[in-house]
Amino acid sequence: MPKEDQYWVTQALKDNPDAFEKLVDAYQNQVFSVCYRMLGSPTAAEDAAQETFIRAYQALASYDQERSFGTWILSIASNYCIDQIRKRKMTLLSLDNEKYAWLAPPAQGPNPETYTLKAEKMKQVQTMLGKLGETDRAAVVLQYWHDYSYQEIAETLSLTESAVKSRLYRARQTMAEEWKEIQADHQPQPSPNSSSERIAHESPTV
Amino acid sequence: MNHQPFKHWILMETKLDEEEKGRLRDHLETCQECRELLQSQREISHLFKSSPSLTPQPGFTARWRTRLEQRERMQRMKVASITLGIIIASLLLLLFSVGVQFSTIRDSLPQVLFHAMTNAVNWLLFIDRITKVLEPIIRVGVKLIPPIWYYIFGISLSGVLIAWLFTISESMVFIRRFTNENIS
Numbered sequence: 001m002p003k004e005d006q007y008w009v010t011q012a013l014k015d016n017p018d019a020f021e022k023l024v025d026a027y028q029n030q031v032f033s034v035c036y037r038m039l040g041s042p043t044a045a046e047d048a049a050q051e052t053f054i055r056a057y058q059a060l061a062s063y064d065q066e067r068s069f070g071t072w073i074l075s076i077a078s079n080y081c082i083d084q085i086r087k088r089k090m091t092l093l094s095l096d097n098e099k100y101a102w103l104a105p106p107a108q109g110p111n112p113e114t115y116t117l118k119a120e121k122m123k124q125v126q127t128m129l130g131k132l133g134e135t136d137r138a139a140v141v142l143q144y145w146h147d148y149s150y151q152e153i154a155e156t157l158s159l160t161e162s163a164v165k166s167r168l169y170r171a172r173q174t175m176a177e178e179w180k181e182i183q184a185d186h187q188p189q190p191s192p193n194s195s196s197e198r199i200a201h202e203s204p205t206v
Numbered sequence: 207m208n209h210q211p212f213k214h215w216i217l218m219e220t221k222l223d224e225e226e227k228g229r230l231r232d233h234l235e236t237c238q239e240c241r242e243l244l245q246s247q248r249e250i251s252h253l254f255k256s257s258p259s260l261t262p263q264p265g266f267t268a269r270w271r272t273r274l275e276q277r278e279r280m281q282r283m284k285v286a287s288i289t290l291g292i293i294i295a296s297l298l299l300l301l302f303s304v305g306v307q308f309s310t311i312r313d314s315l316p317q318v319l320f321h322a323m324t325n326a327v328n329w330l331l332f333i334d335r336i337t338k339v340l341e342p343i344i345r346v347g348v349k350l351i352p353p354i355w356y357y358i359f360g361i362s363l364s365g366v367l368i369a370w371l372f373t374i375s376e377s378m379v380f381i382r383r384f385t386n387e388n389i390s
Binding site for chain 2: 053054057118122124
């Protein structure tokens with residue numbers, strides 16, 4: 001664990017929320033990212049991230065300081081999100097909603113095409129993640145976005161390393177099938193009536 | 207066509223040696239299914255890595271602090287409500303039993319007071335009789351008990367007293383904080 005984290009954890013253990021705020025500052029993006037990828041909705045992600053830090057603060061006395069704080073906090077976040085999915089059987093929400101415009105990726109410029117492209121990309125990602133079971137989804141999120149090793153994923157999700165491998169194997173298989181469908185949907189389909197329609201448009205009106 | 211172990215290698219992103227790489231290349235030349243699987247894995251990986259990262263709305267930490275304070279206040283209120291509930295229930299129970307006792311008395315007030323005084327005197331006489339019976343036993347017991355036990359008893363009693371006073375002071379601090387918070 002980084003020395004800085006260790007220092008703030010020690011201070012926070014003295015019942016000092018100000019010290020814990022430093023840890024919230026440092027890990028909020030990682031936690032929010034996991035929650036968003038898991039739940040698919042920015043409001044649910046904000047709520048889950050807040051709840052994660054509250055749970056971590058209240059359970060800080062049980063935190064093993066030999067362990068990385070990052071792994072510990074992401075483990076709380078993942079497990080909380082898994083529980084939420086199980087409880088609510090959440091459906092993924094679309095990102096096109098203007099209400100969540102603040103959550104959209106930082107724009108490279110005032111280019112609506114870039115925004116649409118990114119929003120489309122995020123939608124594809126969430127669609128694929130939505131096809132996975134909650135634990136498989138957590139494993140995929142930790143591997144692809146946080147570069148966690150099999151061992152770290154196993155530690156975070158309280159699984160064995162072989163269980164993580166088989167879950168990721170299954171998840172990649174599911175995602176490959178979904179990807180095929182997405183690709184097929186994006187390919188322009190020739191309409192059987194297109195030639196006759198064109199002729200009709202081009203032909204002079206009688 | 208047999209896709210193993212190639213499918214497994216692709217889906218597990220296995221690190222292959224030169225010989226295995228050659229075998230995979232040969233297989234991919236003839237197997238469209240595995241070729242498509244490998245391509246999709248690469249595209250998905252690229253899509254994931256290139257998808258924009260999200261950050262929470264500014265002021266996340268301040269919102270967390272507010273939420274934490276609200277949560278802690280709610281937890282304190284819950285404890286206080288439970289304590290208050292128990293006290294009220296006990297009082298109601300006490301009032302109810304006293305009420306039941308009074309409802310059974312049909313005499314006038316002087317008669318009730320007379321009965322109460324008679325009962326009190328009877329209790330005092332009973333305690334006096336018990337003391338008279340126990341007195342010789344205590345006298346003998348005092349002589350038999352070694353002096354060290356008196357010290358032990360005294361220290362234990364002081365410990366209990368200190369613990370009791372500490373609990374009361376902690377409760378007073380909690381009540382004062384709770385009252386201040388609710389007033390503010």
